[in-house]
Amino acid sequence: MYIIIVTIFILFTLLFLNTIRYRKRKSAFIETIPFEISEEIVQKLKEAVSIKTITHSLYSENDLDHFRKFKLFIEKSYPLVYQNLESQSLNDYSYFIKWPGADPDQNPVLFIAHFDVVPVVEENWSTDPFGAEVKKGYLWGRGTLDTKNTLTAILESAEQLLKEGYVPERTVYMAFGGDEETQGTEGAGKISSYFKEQGIEFDWLLDEGGVVAENSFSMVKCPMALIGISEKGYVNLRISCKGQSGHSSMPPRHTAAGHIARAVSIIENHPFKTVITPTIKSFLFAITPYVSFPIAMVMANQRVFSPLIRFLLRRSPQSAALIGTTQAVTILSSGNKENVLPSEGEAIVNFRILPGETVASVLKRIEYLLRNEEVRVEIFQKNDANDPIEESSIEEDGYKLIDSVIQGVFPQSATIPYMMTGATDSKHYREVCRNIYRFAPMSLKSEEISLIHSADERISIENYRKAIEFYKTLFSNI
Numbered sequence: 259m260y261i262i263i264v265t266i267f268i269l270f271t272l273l274f275l276n277t278i279r280y281r282k283r284k285s286a287f288i289e290t291i292p293f294e295i296s297e298e299i300v301q302k303l304k305e306a307v308s309i310k311t312i313t314h315s316l317y318s319e320n321d322l323d324h325f326r327k328f329k330l331f332i333e334k335s336y337p338l339v340y341q342n343l344e345s346q347s348l349n350d351y352s353y354f355i356k357w358p359g360a361d362p363d364q365n366p367v368l369f370i371a372h373f374d375v376v377p378v379v380e381e382n383w384s385t386d387p388f389g390a391e392v393k394k395g396y397l398w399g400r401g402t403l404d405t406k407n408t409l410t411a412i413l414e415s416a417e418q419l420l421k422e423g424y425v426p427e428r429t430v431y432m433a434f435g436g437d438e439e440t441q442g443t444e445g446a447g448k449i450s451s452y453f454k455e456q457g458i459e460f461d462w463l464l465d466e467g468g469v470v471a472e473n474s475f476s477m478v479k480c481p482m483a484l485i486g487i488s489e490k491g492y493v494n495l496r497i498s499c500k501g502q503s504g505h506s507s508m509p510p511r512h513t514a515a516g517h518i519a520r521a522v523s524i525i526e527n528h529p530f531k532t533v534i535t536p537t538i539k540s541f542l543f544a545i546t547p548y549v550s551f552p553i554a555m556v557m558a559n560q561r562v563f564s565p566l567i568r569f570l571l572r573r574s575p576q577s578a579a580l581i582g583t584t585q586a587v588t589i590l591s592s593g594n595k596e597n598v599l600p601s602e603g604e605a606i607v608n609f610r611i612l613p614g615e616t617v618a619s620v621l622k623r624i625e626y627l628l629r630n631e632e633v634r635v636e637i638f639q640k641n642d643a644n645d646p647i648e649e650s651s652i653e654e655d656g657y658k659l660i661d662s663v664i665q666g667v668f669p670q671s672a673t674i675p676y677m678m679t680g681a682t683d684s685k686h687y688r689e690v691c692r693n694i695y696r697f698a699p700m701s702l703k704s705e706e707i708s709l710i711h712s713a714d715e716r717i718s719i720e721n722y723r724k725a726i727e728f729y730k731t732l733f734s735n736i
Contacts, residue, residue: 280546280558286658287665290731295723299414300397302335303722304390306373306406307399313374313439325350325436328373332434336413338420348452351436351445357416359429359736366429367656367736368463368691369729371409372438372445372683375401382713395719402717404710405466407725408698409434415729426736431460438683441641446683453690460691462656464732465684467696468676470668472703478548483664483671485657486678486696488537489685490583491611491646495624496604496638497521503601510599512632515592518603521633522587525607528627530583532568534560535613536649537677538580542567544674579679583612583620606638610679613646644685650693659735660695667728668701699728 309331310324329347333340344356351374359366378387378400385391387400401407412432435445453460468484475482499521501514512520542557549557556563571577578584585607592603609620617637625635637643651657652675661673684694700721709715 274555277546277551277555277558280543281551281554282547286662287669288659288662288731288735290663290666290727291734293418293723293727293730295719295726299726300392300719300722302414303397303402303407303410304392304399305331305335306410307390307397307401308388310388311374311401311436312377313437314377315440317437317440317444320437322350325374328436329353332413335410336417339413339416342420343416348448349444352434352449353436354431354433354449355416357426357430357432359426361427362429364428365459365461366431368431368433368460368687369412370433370435370446370463370465370683370687371405371412372435372442372466373401373406373409374436374439374445375404375406376439376711379713384714387713387715392719396716397719397722398714398716400715403700403702403706403715405698407700407717407722408466411699411722411725412729414726415733418726418730419733424734426733428461428736430733430736431458435683442683442686443641446686450686450690453687458690460687462650462654462693462695463684463687463691464656464660465682465694465696466698467678467682467684469698469707470664470671470701471707472701474704474707475545477550477553478545478672480548481668481671481701482545482548483668483673484676484697485660485664485673486682487540487652487657487675487694488535488613488649489647489678489682489694489696490613490680491609491615491617491644492681493609493611493617493620493643494588494638495607495609495621496636497525497607497624497628497633498605498636499603499633501599501601501603504599506597506599513592514600514603517632518590518592518605521628521631522590522605522607524627524631525585525624526587529585530612530615530623532572532578532581533612533614534564534567534581535677537613537675540649540652540675541580541677545672548672579610580677581612583615584610584679611646613648613677616645617643644681647685647688647694650695654693656693657695659732660697663728663732663735664697664699666731667699667724671701699725 309328347353385398390399433449437445467486470483472481499514499517546554546557589606593600
């Protein structure tokens with residue numbers, strides 16, 4: 259009995275001391291460059307938002323006149339960038355700029371954004387989605403959050419620094435794609451291929467991604483500045499079946515619709531196993547200083563409490579998505595008349611792939627699950643499929659610099675690494691850049707985050723001011 263008590267006491271002491279170690283807050287901060295926004299600067303964002311650079315899955319449906327108009331907008335609105343830096347366009351969906359640094363021996367860094375937007379359902383909006391109207395301190399319009407705001411803030415920051423005669427220590431590239439909302443192949447895909455052909459490799463890059471989330475995680479009382487350091491992969495699988503058409507009064511044991519329904523049931527009843535990836539470990543360690551001590555003890559001692567952590571994360575779809583490959587049946591189709599046997603059936607299943615899995619391993623798994631079913635499994639729209647992007651280091655100078663600037667611009671926030679469950683253009687750059695970070699400098703409540711890709715998308719003028727302040731400070735310290 260004595261030995262058991264001593265053992266428990268020693269174990270508790272070790273857990274306690276380890277928790278204390280992780281409770282120490284490590285973030286430094288860089289003094290920001292004061293910046294006051296003007297009506298002229300807001301007007302540029304308004305003009306950017308008013309250009310209807312809508313992309314569709316079928317590229318033939320895109321109105322390229324708007325995409326060309328957007329490039330002209332960049333050249334007109336940021337004359338010092340256009341006149342003093344090197345710019346190039348590979349097609350209507352790509353535009354990139356080189357800002358030569360004082361030390362050409364250092365690897366360059368890359369800032370990326372996209373200028374295309376998703377379609378709108380105008381009747382759901384309170385204002386014209388391309389009217390770029392300012393109301394009560396907010397600019398309304400499609401693309402104000404995703405992501406013409408970061409694109410123009412990057413350019414505005416460069417314009418302001420060029421006006422002051424600033425030259426970065428290392429070379430900076432700015433790359434803007436016009437089809438991120440579809441495949442990204444003609445924008446970021448073509449630009450990254452060009453960089454690879456030219457032998458250009460980047461020390462790190464910054465893309466859209468996490469934001470300063472004000473109330474998204476109930477256990478953490480302060481705003482969380484979420485930097486994406488990894489990204490899930492993506493694939494859609496088509497499950498299809500051929501059946502014998504005929505009158506429904508003389509049906510076979512299973513119709514094509516029945517076979518598809520059975521296949522869907524098997525898939526949904528066999529979810530992927532949960533895994534606490536290195537990104538999630540980093541996430542949990544990072545929030546340890548900002549939660550109550552009992553919760554901190556669990557987060558700081560993950561090996562001991564791994565089953566409990568998995569149980570807690572599985573309790574909501576949002577957190578469960580961080581520890582497993584997700585599968586969602588999104589489209590079902592079979593038959594066209596209530597008394598006619600369907601001649602075929604089909605289901606589309608969307609998978610968001612956890613690092614450690616691949617498109618090939620997901621396909622192999624589903625084929626195995628459905629090996630005894632009379633269905634065919636294949637990748638749907640192969641151009642859309644991509645493997646996950648593995649974790650980038652939080653110990654590298656790029657991450658630490660971004661963290662320090664965040665702490666200067668958003669001093670009440672906690673910088674937290676996390677995994678992107680959606681896809682970004684950054685996936686195209688994995689062959690020219692090892693460390694990929696994803697953060698959009700704006701502070702949003704959960705209800706504001708939900709406006710991305712939704713009706714009444716809008717950004718506060720103060721958030722846009724902070725975005726320019728963020729990029730200007732970041733450029734000044736590269």
